[in-house]
Amino acid sequence: MNLAREGVAPGEGAGGGSRLWSDPVVGPLARELYRRCGLVFEGGQGHLFRKRVERRASEAGQSNVGEYVAALCARPDEREFERLIELLTVNETYFFREExxxxxxxxxxxxxxxxxxxxxxxxxxxxxxxxxxxxxxxxxxxxxxxxxxxxxxxxxxxxxxxxxxxxxxxxxxxxxxxxxxxxxxxxxxxxxxxxxxxxxxxxxxxxxxxxxxxxxxxxxxxxxxxxxxxxxxxxxxxxxxxxxxxxxxxxxxxxxxxxxxxxxxxxxxxxxxxxxxxxxxxxxxxxx
Ligand SMILES: C[S@@+](CC[C@H](N)C(=O)[O-])C[C@H]1O[C@@H](n2cnc3c(N)ncnc32)[C@H](O)[C@@H]1O
The missing domain is CATH 3.40.50.150 (Vaccinia Virus protein VP39)
Known part of the structure; x- marks a missing residue:
């Protein structure tokens, strides 16, 4: 699967994107995930985003989140993006929901x-x-x-x-x-x-x-x-x-x-x- 190629351009007719986008450490990754999947992480979600990216960086053997993000954005690794999406999407569901x-x-x-x-x-x-x-x-x-x-x-x-x-x-x-x-x-x-x-x-x-x-x-x-x-x-x-x-x-x-x-x-x-x-x-x- 290739999640990248053409996605949504940050700010393209949007209502201002996410505040996370200007974060010097995780901002580039938040923008890239938006471009790929349309997801924005607003308010309390921003904190969750940072925590989960930190966790993923450390699982991937990188103690410095900034370096992890920079390396991933410079040389996109599709498998790594898939793992991040798995960690960052909310999957809550149940049978007979809104029946x-x-x-x-x-x-x-x-x-x-x-x-x-x-x-x-x-x-x-x-x-x-x-x-x-x-x-x-x-x-x-x-x-x-x-x-x-x-x-x-x-x-x-x-x-x-x-x-x-x-x-x-x-x-x-x-x-x-x-x-x-x-x-x-x-x-x-x-x-x-x-x-x-x-x-x-x-x-x-x-x-x-x-x-x-x-x-x-x-x-x-x-x-x-x-x-x-x-x-x-x-x-x-x-x-x-x-x-x-x-x-x-x-x-x-x-x-x-x-x-x-x-x-x-x-x-x-x-x-x-x-x-x-x-x-x-x-x-x-x-x-x-
Ligand atoms: C909260 S669940 C909703 C599940 C179900 N539709 C329901 O109402 O119970 C949201 C799902 O959307 C998926 N999702 C998020 N962004 C997506 C995208 N760009 N394309 C396809 N699925 C996406 C997530 O992986 C997650 O499983």
Missing amino acids: EHFTLLIDTFWPEWQRRSPGTPVRIWSAACSTGCEPYTLGMLLREGRGRGQVEILGTDVNERVLGEAKEGSFGEFALRNTSQYYREKYFQRQPGGFRLDPAVRGMVRFQQLNLVRAAERIPPGQFHAIFCRNVLIYFDLAAKRRVIRALSQALRPGGVLLVGRSESLFNVPEAPPMGNAGGILYHRKPW
């Missing part, structure tokens, strides 16, 4: 997609899926007979480590904190330290490494009926968000739906498809 989105998709939009294009598989993309709880929740609901016909589910994330965990399908109690007894008993098997997801559900999702900032180059236009891009845009600034949303809008089919997290908003992102409101549940839908 109303799944219900809306299956009960409201699904029948319409099938009526309009009978025989075409419904294609769903969980972008920034972390350890896979989001696409697997959809898988379980579909196995319950909700949403008929053929389906293809893609889960992607920039972080290879979480994708490995997603494929493995082992989860701790915390990931099941919103999972009812019914689903626990039907789709999970207890194992030391947690639970293993039913292989039939695991088999419904294809996982692939993908950096959202570069999604436009990797995902052909008009592919998906729905895209979940939830709880990741909060880590981007406006320039990165606009770039990502432009790519996601292009990846939607006509009539396709984009769902972002409850605490995220696309009100200042003109590239977003028009917003709709279904009884208080917000979504963005590409016109037919």
Whole structure:
């Protein structure tokens, strides 16, 4: 994987970037990670950023963080950037998170997609899926007979480590904190330290490494009926968000739906498809 090449230019239409960027020690690295992945580390996150970079430098045998950063920026080592991204991304996720989105998709939009294009598989993309709880929740609901016909589910994330965990399908109690007894008993098997997801559900999702900032180059236009891009845009600034949303809008089919997290908003992102409101549940839908 090459995370670099063309990324987001620091300051490109952005709301000022991050204060970390002017830090003489870690600033060049913060700028480079922004360019590659669109991530900004504001406020308290700045402290966390410094601590984690220090930790990584020492793991890599460098006691001087400034020298570690300078060497990495002068001679980019892709594997090292991947390790840093694994350390610096927030991967919090759980099953049945913001469940109303799944219900809306299956009960409201699904029948319409099938009526309009009978025989075409419904294609769903969980972008920034972390350890896979989001696409697997959809898988379980579909196995319950909700949403008929053929389906293809893609889960992607920039972080290879979480994708490995997603494929493995082992989860701790915390990931099941919103999972009812019914689903626990039907789709999970207890194992030391947690639970293993039913292989039939695991088999419904294809996982692939993908950096959202570069999604436009990797995902052909008009592919998906729905895209979940939830709880990741909060880590981007406006320039990165606009770039990502432009790519996601292009990846939607006509009539396709984009769902972002409850605490995220696309009100200042003109590239977003028009917003709709279904009884208080917000979504963005590409016109037919
Ligand atoms: C907080 S988790 C959200 C997981 C899931 N969507 C949910 O709502 O439960 C955010 C995920 O976004 C991923 N991420 C961050 N920057 C990314 C980028 N540029 N491209 C793809 N994934 C990214 C992180 O690795 C992390 O797994």
